[in-house]
Amino acid sequence: MSFIKNNLKRIYCSNCLDIMLSEKAITELNDENKKINQRNQHLLLTNQIQKFNSRSENIMYIEDTKNSYFIITVENEYNLRGLLSNINLYGYILEQYKEYPTQVMRLNTDIIYDNSYNCIQGIHIIDFVGESNKGYGSKIMNSLFDYIRPLNANYITGELSAVDEVDLNNKSLRDHFYQKFGFKITGKKIRLELKS
Structure with missing residues (x-):
């Protein structure tokens, strides 16, 4: 030519x-x-992100990828006394040509108070589900640590899913995930001491 x-x-x-x-x-x-x-x-994509303003969730992390965003939001729930009772984190993929984001990860927690409800003792993970081996779980867990730091909780606990026990590969991946963040696994329970 x-x-x-x-x-x-x-x-x-x-x-x-x-x-x-x-x-x-x-x-x-x-x-x-x-x-x-x-x-x-x-x-x-920025216009789509603004749709989160109408939700009860607050954006706490945005990662720009080529044609999409990975977004982590947090939602607080309060009990009848007005005390924080739950912290929920959600991971979304917001793609350029989709009107609504796709939820790819969810982490739900309970807040554990002392007997007089004066201070927070710990955080209990109720449910942690989503797509695995894409890095979303690590970003959600790091966001949880950042978010609860001002609460001065002593520990994080949780129970491991029996679903992951069926497949040894899933069990191994799950255990590795929690252990890399410092959680101790005892039977089906996990625990991370936040204060030493």
């Missing part, structure tokens, strides 16, 4: 500089169009 182009330039072009400048201008326009398309994609 370049052989033909070069021959045509020699035969028909009195001033080939004009053609080279035109080609450069076209290349620059194509590059600028790519940048504009990327900005438009980000604007669309």
Whole structure:
């Protein structure tokens, strides 16, 4: 193709500089169009993120991937006394051409108070489910640690799912996940001391 182009330039072009400048201008326009398309994609995704404002969840983490966002939200629930009773974290994938986000991870917890309900003793994981081996679980767990740090809880506990006991590979992956965060596994129970 370049052989033909070069021959045509020699035969028909009195001033080939004009053609080279035109080609450069076209290349620059194509590059600028790519940048504009990327900005438009980000604007669309940003508009979709604003839909979270109408929920009871607050965005606490956003990771920009090529054509989507991974978003972690937190939702607090309160009991009749007005005390914090549950902290729920959700992981979503928000894709460019989908109107609504897809939930890929969920972590539900109970708050454990002392006998007089004056201070929080611990956090109990009720349910932790979602897509595995994609890094979502680690991001949710790190977000939980960040979120509860000001609560000064002494520990995090939970019970392991019997579903993961059936498949030895799932059990191994699950145990490795909790152990890398410092949880001790005793039977079907997990515990992490937050204060030493």
